[in-house]
Amino acid sequence: MKKEIFIETKNVQLLRKAISAALDTEKGRPGMVAVWGEAGTGKTRAAQTIYAEIGYYLRAMEGMSQCAFLQELCFEVKGIRPRGVHRCKTEIISELDGRREAIFVDEADRLNVGRIEDLRDIYDMTGCPVVLIGESGLLTKLEARSRIIDRIPESFRIAFGKIERMDVSLYAKKAAELNLTPEACALIHAEAKGNFRRVHNLMLSIESAAHALGQEAVDAELVRKAISREGK
Template identity: 35%
Template sequence: MTQTSLTVNAPAASGGTIAPLTNVALFADMLTRLIERPAHLPGIGVFHGFSGYGKTWSARYGANKRRAFYLECGESWTKLKFLRSLLIEMGRKPRGTAADMMEEAISALAMTGRPLIVDEGDQIVKRGYIEAIRELHDQSGAPIALIGEEGLPDMIARASERTHNRVLVWQPAQPASVDDAHVLAQLFHADVEISAGLMAALVKASGGRPRRMVVNLYNIAAEAAVNGWGAVDEAAWGDRGFYTGQTPARRVG
């Protein structure tokens, strides 16, 4: 995918550097389509993908860029807890019954015109209150982005046909590319030059997951610091291997 000017904020330690990443651009594009959709179209989007693909990072950037309300659902949350947390995020005081809080949340979304981003959307389906999302959307007209694991679209289809019918955009998160790995290397370890071959091997071992890439880049940078390397290639790295997410094999003792 061609890189765009869309960026995420780097940590303060990086001196304010910014980094374009594929999934940041994909989520931003989805959010734009929801916000700028014609009035007669539904306004729910689903951003789904495997763990470690950088979905939450992308969503937080999108929330900051678009001044969206952002909520990350807990595994144990009930509908009541969801509504309480949503009102707090909106700067409203939770009070009354679940119906009262739903009405207040709908009013806040309609009045502000701000989008709502809900991370860990799988938990909403699992806990049985996905219809709350549909009600918020239908009554307020606000754009709502749900973020979750790869199977979230099927979960929504099985749990609520009405909510499924309100989805305008199904956007799968993509595995990170070698270009993304170079961006992360510049963002966190700009003082170490990593060869193209070693970077390609790192991406393959990381399974396209930025979270694992960051760990592997850190390991390379740490080894470079110990050995006094300014540049690292496959020959220098040797048989040190990469972090793949696999659990260690049981030892024989």
């Protein structure tokens, strides 16, 4: 399997569109972004790919204190870790004010709501979109604070759903140079339940079986054999 293969699924396209619109949103108007979905749907990979083009990325760690969180964000934005919450926030705001770059915060559902309020302050003061990424519980946490959820327009709330069959076929072609028959593609999609991470894991077994046979075409029978081996 080729490494670092990224495909533009429908989920990714929706996220790109929301972030593009958020970057064009006038300072002072609602323009934060929320992305949520079950593990394995590709949220983190999408965020890492997009942030490399237009912003900053921070992964939230379980139990992060306010100071530790803001220090890590300040280091990502400015390359320094000041002592003290106020100085961290001041340095971040000073560095970002007037710039149109997004701040991506992954695993945001782990954050104490106070840290999300810190991000809201930074957004309000700079106008730089904050993109909150997490699992399904994220939306519930955001909806509990009206001053947070009111800054996230409906069109900027992206539920990462299951990937589609065409995504499975495209991934097989780009990552493993395999051509799936429609039946094989449907079988993989059903077995993985539309979860991108499961598709990847299953594709490793399918690729191995296809190479052993010296073929690039994959039919349903080969997929069934790979699934059978996975279950052992």
